[in-house]
Amino acid sequence: MTQNFTLYEIYQLAxxxxxxxxxxxxxxxxxxxxxxxxxxxxxLKADTFTFVExxxxxxxxxxxxxxxxxxxxxxxxxxxxxxxxxxxxxxxxAQLVYNLAACLRLIRPMRQSALLMQGTVRDDGTFDxxxxxxxxxFHEVPEVQKHFTLRNRDADELKRxxxxxxxxxxxxxxxxxxxxQFHELGHFQPWQAKARYILWSCAIESIYTSxxxxxxxxxxxxxxxxxxxxxxxSIYAPGDISTLLPQPAISVGEIVNDLYxxxxxxxxxxxxxxxxxxxxxxxxFNGRVPTFEVLLEAASFIVRSSLLKILRDQLLDNFADAAxxxxxxxxxxxxxxxxxxxxxxxx
Numbered sequence: 387m388t389q390n391f392t393l394y395e396i397y398q399l400a401x402x403x404x405x406x407x408x409x410x411x412x413x414x415x416x417x418x419x420x421x422x423x424x425x426x427x428x429x430l431k432a433d434t435f436t437f438v439e440x441x442x443x444x445x446x447x448x449x450x451x452x453x454x455x456x457x458x459x460x461x462x463x464x465x466x467x468x469x470x471x472x473x474x475x476x477x478x479x480a481q482l483v484y485n486l487a488a489c490l491r492l493i494r495p496m497r498q499s500a501l502l503m504q505g506t507v508r509d510d511g512t513f514d515x516x517x518x519x520x521x522x523x524f525h526e527v528p529e530v531q532k533h534f535t536l537r538n539r540d541a542d543e544l545k546r547x548x549x550x551x552x553x554x555x556x557x558x559x560x561x562x563x564x565x566x567q568f569h570e571l572g573h574f575q576p577w578q579a580k581a582r583y584i585l586w587s588c589a590i591e592s593i594y595t596s597x598x599x600x601x602x603x604x605x606x607x608x609x610x611x612x613x614x615x616x617x618x619x620s621i622y623a624p625g626d627i628s629t630l631l632p633q634p635a636i637s638v639g640e641i642v643n644d645l646y647x648x649x650x651x652x653x654x655x656x657x658x659x660x661x662x663x664x665x666x667x668x669x670x671f672n673g674r675v676p677t678f679e680v681l682l683e684a685a686s687f688i689v690r691s692s693l694l695k696i697l698r699d700q701l702l703d704n705f706a707d708a709a710x711x712x713x714x715x716x717x718x719x720x721x722x723x724x725x726x727x728x729x730x731x732x733x
Contacts, residue, residue: 388463389507390472392479393426393456394487397496400535406625409538417545418552420459421486423536427454429513442520449499449521455536457490459483460507476504482552486544488570489551492690494540495573497532498525526576529670530626530683537625550697561705562696565592569689579682580652586685587649593692596708600721604646610720611688612639614695621687627668634668641684648681 399408414422430451439447459479463472480502501519508514526532554562572585594610595602617639627633644662651658658678666674696705704714715721719728 390461390463390475390479390505391507391513392459392476392483392502392504393424393453393513394483394502395453395498395500396423396455396457396490396536397498398535399455400537406537406539408536408541412538412541414458415541415545417457417486417541417548420461421482422458423541424456424458425454426456426458426513427452429511430515431512434513434515446521450503450515450518453500453503457483457486480504485552485555486548488555488566489548490540490544491573492551492566492569492693493543493547494534494536495527495531495686495690496534496536497527498522522574525574527573528683528686529675529679530622531686533628534626547694547697550700550702554697554702559702559706561592561596561707561711562693562702565589565689565693568592569686569693579678583648583682583685584652586682586689587645587653589689590685590692593689593696593705593711594715596712598708598712600723601708601712601715603722604650605725606715606720606722608642608646609725610715611642611692613718613720615688615691619691621684623687628671631671632669636667636680636684638684638688641681642688644677645681645684645688648678 399410401407410425414424416422430453432451435447435450438450459482461475461479463475483502500521503513503515503518505514505516527534551566553559555566566589568585568589572582572589575582575585590607590611594607594614600606615638617637619638621636621638621641622634648658648662650656662678662681663676665677667677667680668675696702701714704710719725
């Protein structure tokens with residue numbers, strides 16, 4: 387029997403200047419059977435990635451070598467990782483870890499400088515890396531997430547949500563799955579802000595609208611978002627904004643109209659007005675944060691909070707496809723005709 391592994395980098399544990407420090411005595415921390423958060427730097431020998439340096443460059447080799455914390459799946463196989471009969475196990479392990487990384491990204495999106503690695507575990511416990519995804523140039527996230535690191539509560543939340551998230555991603559829950567996939571795709575668009583914006587807008591549409599006339603359009607989406615998450619809910623969760631900065635008071639209800647205005651500009655091929663780039667809605671460590679960046683932060687918050695609420699409140703069956711979602715929102719009176727009637731009768 388051969389022990390194999392699949393790992394996916396986690397950016398960093400909370401510590402140092404963070405308000406909450408990760409308790410490293412909890413490592414390795416089990417998420418589901420066979421998958422743990424582990425400290426892996428001691429398992430990667432100093433020369434593990436020397437062979438890729440001539441082809442990929444020293445920076446890429448360094449990013450791979452410097453992985454310290456990761457999601458790790460360990461599993462047994464009858465033969466080596468490259469034997470044909472093991473290919474299905476390899477793919478299954480990779481998909482499992484990709485999905486758990488996507489779930490963690492809903493809970494605590496963080497920077498990324500290395501991705502998936504797979505290989506075998508040597509007799510001395512070190513990792514023999516046999517295949518890996520090409521590392522990214524240092525992957526940037528929306529401004530508010532640049533200081534995010536893994537906290538104890540994030541690991542605990544991942545452990546709680548992982549089983550239901552995996553059930554969703556492996557089952558016929560298409561509206562949930564599409565939203566999660568669009569969120570992942572948007573996360574990996576650090577240099578194309580409009581692409582990230584439209585992908586996260588698609589994720590929102592996947593959750594809150596469908597192709598039926600009564601269940602589509604900006605009015606429907608905006609009102610459903612406010613109803614589902616709460617119009618007064620801040621787009622910044624506690625701890626998102628450093629205590630060294632002014633705490634912005636921006637609610638879902640305040641931001642959702644502008645969110646859809648810019649979504650429509652991009653989707654319909656119109657120029658985004660300059661005010662979205664010149665005006666600011668909050669302050670960051672590098673000065674004023676433009677409205678467009680704040681809208682990206684809001685889109686991220688809405689997608690992540692919505693998907694996590696579906697998991698926490700056991701609402702997955704309502705987001706399998708269009709029919710149950712339409713029934714769910716229709717029961718709350720959130721159809722196009724009902725909303726138009728409601729707003730028409732307001733004094």
